[in-house]
Amino acid sequence: MTKLSALGLDVGRKRIGVAGCDGTGLIATGLFTIDRTSFQQVVDILQQTVLERDVQLLVVGLPYTMGGTAGHQAKATTKFAKALSKALALPVEYMDERLTSYQAEQLLHAQRISPSRNKGLIDRKAAAIILQQWLDHRRQDLKKQVTEQLPS
Template identity: 60%
Template structure:
C-alpha cells in the first residue's frame, strides 16, 4: 500500500507540515509555513504536494477537551476545506488534542526549548497528527 498523505497542524501564525515514507509507516516533520496570505500559503503547499505527489490532506482538528467543536476548530475546518479544494486533494481530519503539548514534551526531553522553537513544535505536532492517521489506517486495513 502506497501512502501519499500530508499532515497539517494549522494555526493562526504557522502551519506545521508533515510527510511520511511511501510505506506509510513513519511520519516526520517536513517544514513550517509562516502564514502570510491565502495565495502564499497555497503556493507553498502546492509545491510540497507536487514534489511528493500527495493525494490526501490530513488536518489536525482542535476539538475542545469535551469533544465539541469550538471557534478555532471551525476556522481550521474552513481553511482545510478550502485548501483541499484548491489543491485537488481528499481531506481527512484527525483529533489533534494534546499533540502540541506532546511535541513540546518530546522536545524538552531532548533538551530543546519549545518556547524558542515554535516552528519545530508545529512540525512535530503535524507529524504526530499524521502518525495517528497512519496507525488508524493500518488498524482498519483487512
C-alpha cells in the first residue's frame, strides 16, 4: 500500500479549516484553523504544514448550491484553490461540501460544545468531513478498479 498524505481544506471568507489524514489514507482529522488575513499568510502557514507532513495533494470543499450548481462562492473557492495549488506546487481535487458545516455543528452539539463559540472548530471538523468523504470515495474507486481487473 502506498503512503498518502493529503490536506483537506474548508475555505471560507474569514477562516480556512485544515484537516490531514493518516499515512494509510483511512482517517481524516481536523488539524487547525487559519484566520485569513492575506493570501500570502495562508500560503506561508500551509507551506510549513506541507513540508512537515510531506503533503502530496490538496482536497478542497466546493460550496455548491443545494440545487447542485456552482454559485458565486464555489467559483471564488475554485479560483482561490487554483492559486493555492500553484503557490504550493500541489495538485488539487474538489469535494462537494454541502452540509459539512451543518454536520460539524451537529457533532459539536452531541459533545455539548457550543458551535457559536467555536467557529474555528466547526471549520476544522468540516475540513475533516470533506477529506474523509474524499478518502472514502477514493477507496471505493480503488476497490472497483481492482474488481474490474479480476478475471471472471
